[in-house]
Amino acid sequence: QPQQQQAFVEETLQSRLQSLIDQSTDHWTYAIFWQSTLPPSSHLLWGDGYYKCSQDETQAQIATTPAEQSHRKRVLRELNALVSGSSSSDEDDVTDTEWFYLVSMTQSYDPHILIAGEPLWYAGSDQLVKVQCERVREAHVLGIRTVAFIPVIGAGVVELG
Numbered sequence: 001q002p003q004q005q006q007a008f009v010e011e012t013l014q015s016r017l018q019s020l021i022d023q024s025t026d027h028w029t030y031a032i033f034w035q036s037t038l039p040p041s042s043h044l045l046w047g048d049g050y051y052k053c054s055q056d057e058t059q060a061q062i063a064t065t066p067a068e069q070s071h072r073k074r075v076l077r078e079l080n081a082l083v084s085g086s087s088s089s090d091e092d093d094v095t096d097t098e099w100f101y102l103v104s105m106t107q108s109y110d111p112h113i114l115i116a117g118e119p120l121w122y123a124g125s126d127q128l129v130k131v132q133c134e135r136v137r138e139a140h141v142l143g144i145r146t147v148a149f150i151p152v153i154g155a156g157v158v159e160l161g
Contacts, residue, residue, distance in 0.1 A: 017050040020160065028052075028160045029144075030101045035156040036111055043108040047156055051101045075102070096142040100161075109135055111157075120149040135159075 017031040035047035094102070122128050128140035128147070139147050139161055148160040 013048045014050060017048060017158070018052075020158070021050055021052050029097055030159075030161050032101070032104055032159045033152075033156055034109065034159060036154075042111050044111045044157060045108045046105045049101065049104065051098065053095075053098065097144060097161075100139060100142040100144060117151060119151070122147045 013033055017033060020031045021028045030049060030051045032049040033047035034044035037043045037045060122131055122136055123146040125140065125145070128136055128145075131137065136147055144161045146161065150158045150160070152158060
């Protein structure tokens, strides 16, 4: 029993997010933990995330223009250098969903927009378009069809898409 508890404690946030995606019966592409900052200037900031590229996505249309793809590659290289200390190849194409995930690392949100005290689930174009939340609108524009927000009391929000 103590070994199991120790293994649980040593498990990282990254691996927990990965488990949410990899072990789900639903087809999630990413999980992000948005960490709450303390008042008075409360925000949700990138805590950690996991991204899983699907086969459908690799076959999907990439950026619509060469200029946009070039911009995405440059930002991807910069993010890669910051996060992992390595750079990605100039040949890497960035899908809309991957772009949405990567840019998330640089964003923050008003916690009152996402935290309703209970899980929120938005699915389908009709519902995503109606939501008055910048994050959900961005997801919809970049082709994400379902977004879920699960509050972690006192810590932040887990987002699945």
